[in-house]
């Protein structure tokens with residue numbers, strides 16, 4: 250089984266829907282893969298802002314992938330439930346209503362979601378679940394919550410996962426202190442970079458430590474997005490006994506300064522990955 254990892258497509262923002270369309274073309278026409286042993290995992294921020302127009306555009310693109318034959322698994326990101334500054338309960342309900350068949354493969358609504366395929370178990374989380382109300386909505390840095398973590402613990406202990414290779418996917422980066430890519434000193438964004446650098450240790454998945462402790466030595470693969478850096482975080486994950494941890498970056502290059510699109514294909518049998526590149530339009 251191989252995973253096509255997509256993330257942070259931010260449909261609705263500056264032509265990124267068109268770019269996602271190019272990725273869909275690549276996967277279905279130009280360089281199609283065998284749907285019998287490939288599935289798509291999208292780790293959230295599917296859309297840029299919670300609106301019906303964006304959801305409809307995104308839905309059509311995911312439908313094209315699924316129509317080709319790929320199973321498509323999805324977890325929600327903060328932009329799916331609001332935007333970069335806050336998330337909201339109504340937007341979360343709207344997103345789950347619009348994409349329930351992608352979020353909940355087993356037909357049971359609620360997170361963790363579960364999809365079993367061969368010797369693999371794919372578990373999706375909602376990393377905004379516990380910050381949909383009150384002041385923690387602001388900045389939308391992610392909060393899995395005690396209830397979801399408790400359900401995850403029980404699921405990992407359940408008989409149906411016995412002997413399965415566990416793949417957990419969520420939107421927000423899961424390590425306690427995250428990681429940072431040091432910006433160019435001479436990029437003219439001194440105050441932004443200072444703010445980002447100084448506040449980063451506090452702006453992170455609020456229960457990252459609890460999550461990492463819970464999945465320690467139990468998950469084989471962690472997939473996530475949110476930071477748009479696209480880094481391989483396996484070094485950090487190895488501290489928790491997890492061999493492979495990948496940040497999908499923004500498949501459509503939502504971040505300025507990228508010069509090509511890319512997505513990874515992860516081979517779960519031999520635990521390796523390759524990257525496909527696509528030129529930006531224009």
Ligand SMILES: [Fe+2]
Nearest residue numbers: 257294475477
């Ligand atoms: Fe994002």
Ligand SMILES: [Fe+2]
Nearest residue numbers: 294326327475
């Ligand atoms: Fe995000």
